[in-house]
Amino acid sequence: MRVLDTAALLHWPLPQLSGCVVFSQREELANLSSDREMLLDGADLQWSTPSANSLERASKVAAKSGDLGGLSPVDLEILALALELEATLVTDDYRLQNCCLVAGIKHQPVLTDGISERWQWQLVCSGCGAISNEQNVSKKRGEYGNxxxxxSPYNIRKK
Ligand SMILES: [Zn+2]
Structure with missing residues (x-):
């Protein structure tokens, strides 16, 4: 079971598009690409709305991870649905990924370029050369922490 964020709806090929989504993503997608939005009826998607209880859980998780201010109402609904279904959240948004880590649910990237799947990555300190034991190296460039x-800031490199 997986919940797809709007980037997946926008970028994934139609045959690959199967999973759970929230109704409010439809409008978000229509604003980004009306052509794409019209194609969605041919995809294997389950449209739903998270419960009020799940939304409250999502807000708590996002507050705990420090990401609440950076998440849109649609993001929160997506997170809430993933929590409710205990699903894998498909997203490239590092805030949502962060929330998944805090909540203990799985996430997977939308855009895999193939390279990051074949190669393993590690974070190496640009100052002292120490290697981080962070396993989940999926944040955006420049946001790997110190x-x-x-x-000193970490750099990313191939293992
Ligand atoms: Zn260092």
Whole structure:
């Protein structure tokens, strides 16, 4: 079971598009690409609305991870649905990925370029060369955080 964020609705090929989505994504997608929005009826999608209870859980998770201010109402609904279904959340949004980590649910990227699937990545401190034991290297460039030893920013490199 997986919940797709709007980037997946926008970028994935139609035959690959199967999963759960929230109704409010339809309008969001229509604003981004009306052509794409019209194609959605041919996709294997389950449209739903998260419960008020799940929305409250999602807000709590996002507040805990510090991401609440950066998430749109649609993002929160997507997160709430993933929590409700205990589904894998498909997203490239690092805030949503962060929330998944805090909530203990799985996430997977929307855009896999093939390279990141074949290669394993690690974070290496640009100052002292220490290697982070962070396993989930999927954040955006420049947002990998700083070395716990010397405070210099991490760089990403192939294992
Ligand atoms: Zn360091």
């Amino acid at each position: 070395c716990g030893d010397c405070g």
